Amino acid sequence: MGKVKVSTFAREMGTSDEKLLEQLRAAGVDKHSADQFVNDEDKRQLLAYLRKSHGGAEEEEEPAPSKITLKRRSSRQVKQSFSHGRSRTVEVEVRKKRTFVKRRREEELGEEEREPETVEAEAAELEMEGAGAGPAGVPEEQEAPAAPEEAEAEAAAEEAPTEEEAAPAEQGPAAPAEEAPAQPAEPAAEQPAPQEAPAPEKAKGKKGRKEAYEEEGHPKEEAEEGLESKKQRKKREKRAKRDSRKREDRRGFERPEPQVREVAVPGTISVDELSNRLAMKSAELIKQLFKMGVMVTKNDTLDSDTATLVVEELGHKVKHVSEEALEEEALATEKPQGEARGRPPVVTVMGHVDHGKTSLLDYIRRAKVAAGEAGGITQHIGAYHVDTDSGTLVFLDTPGHEAFTAMRARGAQVTDLVILVVAADDGIKPQTMEAIDHAKAAGVPIVVAVNKCDLPEAEPEKVKQELSQHDLIPEDWGGETVYVNVSAKNGDNIDNLLEMVGLQSEMLELQAVAEGPAQGIVIESKLDRGRGPVATILVREGLLQQGDVLLAGPEYGRVRALVNEYGENVESAGPSMPVEVLGLSGVPEAGDDAQVVTEERKAREISEMRHQRAKEQQIAANKRAKLEGMFEQMQQGEVAELPILLKADVQGSVEALRESLEKLSNDEVRVKVIHAQVGGINESDVNLALASDAIIIGFNVRAEASARRLIEQNGIDVRYFSVIYEAVDQVKAALEGLLEPEVTEEVTGRAEVRDLFRVPKMGTVAGCQVVEGHVTRNAKVRVLRDNVVIYNGQLDSLKRFKDDVKEVREGYECGMGIKDFNDLKLGDVLECYESRETARTLD
Numbered sequence: 001m002g003k004v005k006v007s008t009f010a011r012e013m014g015t016s017d018e019k020l021l022e023q024l025r026a027a028g029v030d031k032h033s034a035d036q037f038v039n040d041e042d043k044r045q046l047l048a049y050l051r052k053s054h055g056g057a058e059e060e061e062e063p064a065p066s067k068i069t070l071k072r073r074s075s076r077q078v079k080q081s082f083s084h085g086r087s088r089t090v091e092v093e094v095r096k097k098r099t100f101v102k103r104r105r106e107e108e109l110g111e112e113e114r115e116p117e118t119v120e121a122e123a124a125e126l127e128m129e130g131a132g133a134g135p136a137g138v139p140e141e142q143e144a145p146a147a148p149e150e151a152e153a154e155a156a157a158e159e160a161p162t163e164e165e166a167a168p169a170e171q172g173p174a175a176p177a178e179e180a181p182a183q184p185a186e187p188a189a190e191q192p193a194p195q196e197a198p199a200p201e202k203a204k205g206k207k208g209r210k211e212a213y214e215e216e217g218h219p220k221e222e223a224e225e226g227l228e229s230k231k232q233r234k235k236r237e238k239r240a241k242r243d244s245r246k247r248e249d250r251r252g253f254e255r256p257e258p259q260v261r262e263v264a265v266p267g268t269i270s271v272d273e274l275s276n277r278l279a280m281k282s283a284e285l286i287k288q289l290f291k292m293g294v295m296v297t298k299n300d301t302l303d304s305d306t307a308t309l310v311v312e313e314l315g316h317k318v319k320h321v322s323e324e325a326l327e328e329e330a331l332a333t334e335k336p337q338g339e340a341r342g343r344p345p346v347v348t349v350m351g352h353v354d355h356g357k358t359s360l361l362d363y364i365r366r367a368k369v370a371a372g373e374a375g376g377i378t379q380h381i382g383a384y385h386v387d388t389d390s391g392t393l394v395f396l397d398t399p400g401h402e403a404f405t406a407m408r409a410r411g412a413q414v415t416d417l418v419i420l421v422v423a424a425d426d427g428i429k430p431q432t433m434e435a436i437d438h439a440k441a442a443g444v445p446i447v448v449a450v451n452k453c454d455l456p457e458a459e460p461e462k463v464k465q466e467l468s469q470h471d472l473i474p475e476d477w478g479g480e481t482v483y484v485n486v487s488a489k490n491g492d493n494i495d496n497l498l499e500m501v502g503l504q505s506e507m508l509e510l511q512a513v514a515e516g517p518a519q520g521i522v523i524e525s526k527l528d529r530g531r532g533p534v535a536t537i538l539v540r541e542g543l544l545q546q547g548d549v550l551l552a553g554p555e556y557g558r559v560r561a562l563v564n565e566y567g568e569n570v571e572s573a574g575p576s577m578p579v580e581v582l583g584l585s586g587v588p589e590a591g592d593d594a595q596v597v598t599e600e601r602k603a604r605e606i607s608e609m610r611h612q613r614a615k616e617q618q619i620a621a622n623k624r625a626k627l628e629g630m631f632e633q634m635q636q637g638e639v640a641e642l643p644i645l646l647k648a649d650v651q652g653s654v655e656a657l658r659e660s661l662e663k664l665s666n667d668e669v670r671v672k673v674i675h676a677q678v679g680g681i682n683e684s685d686v687n688l689a690l691a692s693d694a695i696i697i698g699f700n701v702r703a704e705a706s707a708r709r710l711i712e713q714n715g716i717d718v719r720y721f722s723v724i725y726e727a728v729d730q731v732k733a734a735l736e737g738l739l740e741p742e743v744t745e746e747v748t749g750r751a752e753v754r755d756l757f758r759v760p761k762m763g764t765v766a767g768c769q770v771v772e773g774h775v776t777r778n779a780k781v782r783v784l785r786d787n788v789v790i791y792n793g794q795l796d797s798l799k800r801f802k803d804d805v806k807e808v809r810e811g812y813e814c815g816m817g818i819k820d821f822n823d824l825k826l827g828d829v830l831e832c833y834e835s836r837e838t839a840r841t842l843d
């Protein structure tokens with residue numbers, strides 16, 4: 001279709017007019033002047049000639065089978081927008097061109113891949129021809145003279161506005177398309193697009209091309225349509241593909257499968273932790289909670305009910321677990337493994353006050369010093385072991401059943417055997433009975449040491465008799481209980497006692513695995529000024545070694561040193577051995593479990609979890625106490641409560657005070673001792689009092705310096721006493737302040753309504769006669785109609801004739817108005833009364 005001048009065509013091909021004319025002539029196109037025009041047919045002829053002259057171009061004899069691809073042309077329109085703001089709609093006809101170019105050569109290849117090669121190949125042919133026939137220095141830009149698509153593509157790629165402007169419009173093809181020579185890649189008849197656009201377009205850019213196209217007589221729109229470059233098309237197609245992929249992706253994202261998680265919810269959980277478990281942002285969770293009316297922050301703790309509600313609200317499932325279970329799971333792998341072997345028994349000495357428990361323990365200890373243990377027992381670590389003829393025994397150094405019970409209350413039973421000390425001169429006493437009950441409850445066998453047998457008044461047989469009434473039947477009486485008559489004072493028969501204990505424990509067949517990560521129980525702990533936190537651990541199983549990571553209650557740490565009861569550093573401690581552990585992060589409590597953990601990270605995590613739990617439990621307990629109080633108050637009808645935090649010098653005082661104070665409670669006021677303990681008032685006491693609105697009572701104790709500051713800062717009510725009844729009296733006074741004052745009522749007079757007046761601005765005024773007592777201006781008044789109270793209120797006005805008066809006595813007439821009440825009737829009785837409040841006492 002393109003008709004161009006020879007000179008223009010020569011320029012496009014990068015050759016001289018003469019050379020082109022020569023080639024045209026050689027190809028059989030009769031052209032003699034550079035001003036003559038060449039049409040498509042001429043071009044095709046030239047190309048065929050050139051191919052032939054370069055050999056092997058037979059298959060190119062025929063122009064590209066463009067017709068096949070043209071069919072697709074008309075179908076699509078694409079709106080294209082440019083970065084500079086313009087947009088236009090173009091038809092995707094170019095696609096057909098591409099298809100047709102490829103057809104011939106690379107049928108087995110994919111269309112899109114083939115096309116550039118095809119074009120390049122064709123372009124190369126022309127170039128070769130140009131180079132071969134023309135001057136040696138053909139410029140490089142000429143390499144695509146007859147490859148319009150490539151030229152266009154490049155032009156599009158270089159479509160910078162400056163370039164566009166720089167490209168002179170007159171460089172466009174001047175010749176009409178119909179007479180243009182054959183284009184190897186273009187179907188002359190059916191290709192409206194400017195595929196035959198000559199080489200200069202490359203530099204000219206789209207604008208130039210467009211003008212050129214219009215010059216050729218195409219309507220503007222068509223020109224524009226045809227201007228879409230191959231590269232643009234490619235880009236657009238790519239973009240379309242990408243967009244459709246995106247759309248698919250987005251579709252996938254927009255409609256995710258609703259994922260239902262099973263969320264482990266322990267007793268309490270922090271908002272942050274719950275959001276982690278829900279795999280959502282904490283802000284989102286807080287928002288959800290907010291919607292449910294729960295105002296929390298990230299670090300707040302939710303109870304299990306709230307957590308369950310929110311998890312279910314979010315469409316997930318709740319799995320109630322205790323954190324202990326999670327911990328257990330984490331520690332499940334930390335069990336000592338191996339063959340269980342015999343282990344020494346752990347013995348506790350119990351008995352009534354002054355029956356000789358301490359003396360017995362001391363004697364045994366002394367006996368061991370005498371036996372020549374290196375250095376002797378230099379320190380009290382809560383337990384010690386002794387070697388006897390019948391094996392090693394481990395004694396817990398805290399006599400009495402309190403420690404035993406306290407340990408048991410914490411779920412730690414370390415005692416294997418109990419020595420019950422009974423003074424032969426005193427027999428069974430209340431604490432003897434308690435000791436028996438505790439030992440029985442724990443299922444621990446008892447060996448009875450009948451003590452003080454050195455005393456002349458000793459009656460060991462009587463002790464046997466008394467004890468046998470409590471199921472401790474002596475062996476020589478056919479029972480199973482071993483009795484040994486001893487004297488802790490002079491050591492009589494102590495060896496025999498130890499031997500018996502040894503034999504008895506043999507029968508228990510106590511066993512433990514002595515290798516692997518140790519497990520034990522904290523039996524004592526303290527914060528040592530020089531050594532930091534120190535805990536005595538009684539190893540139950542495994543081997544505790546220096547350098548182990550030990551988790552003890554909420555504390556953990558790498559074991560820096562192990563010290564035995566002789567003050568010696570030891571490398572390790574096996575089953576039933578007590579040993580002091582240095583290196584923990586804090587002081588655990590007696591009765592806490594101790595456990596060697598292989599990974600420090602795990603120990604730290606569990607430690608953090610336990611600390612957090614302890615904190616949460618404390619907070620929850622405080623809150624619960626308050627809530628319960630409120631609930632009870634509601635139930636019991638306005639019960640006032642006085643929370644008290646009690647600290648005293650000795651346990652006896654604690655108990656006595658607690659009891660006396662709690663006894664002050666009655667139906668209306670209640671003393672609630674929220675915490676009672678032996679010791680000075682410390683910061684945590686003050687914090688607890690603060691949280692619970694409690695007053696602090698210090699009995700023979702004072703507040704620590706840091707606690708004093710906190711007390712001052714928060715204005716907490718702290719009272720110090722040294723006499724119990726004074727404390728009780730003061731609390732009683734405080735409670736009396738809390739008692740609702742007693743309200744007594746006195747009827748001062750009655751008046752009968754004899755007449756009624758309507759007074760503007762005042763409402764109804766009753767003309768009355770005082771029939772009983774007197775009425776006063778400020779009196780409270782009840783309206784009685786047929787002896788039924790129909791209104792209870794206040795007098796508004798009291799007049800005699802037209803004057804306001806303060807009081808009207810019996811027999812006199814008066815005018816009475818009642819505040820906010822006008823519905824008076826003749827015959828109503830107005831009962832005036834006064835009410836008095838009297839402070840009440842607890843007596």
Ligand SMILES: Nc1nc2c(ncn2[C@@H]2O[C@H](COP(=O)(O)OP(=O)(O)OP(=O)(O)O)[C@@H](O)[C@H]2O)c(=O)[nH]1
Nearest residue numbers: 352353354355356357358359451452453487488489
């Ligand atoms: N004669 C004699 N006196 C003894 C014997 N054992 C202990 N005592 C005395 O009994 C008194 C109380 O002995 P402790 O060992 O303190 O008794 P305890 O059971 O530990 O007492 P608490 O620690 O108060 O529970 C002391 O004065 C001892 O000297 C003994 O075998 N013979």
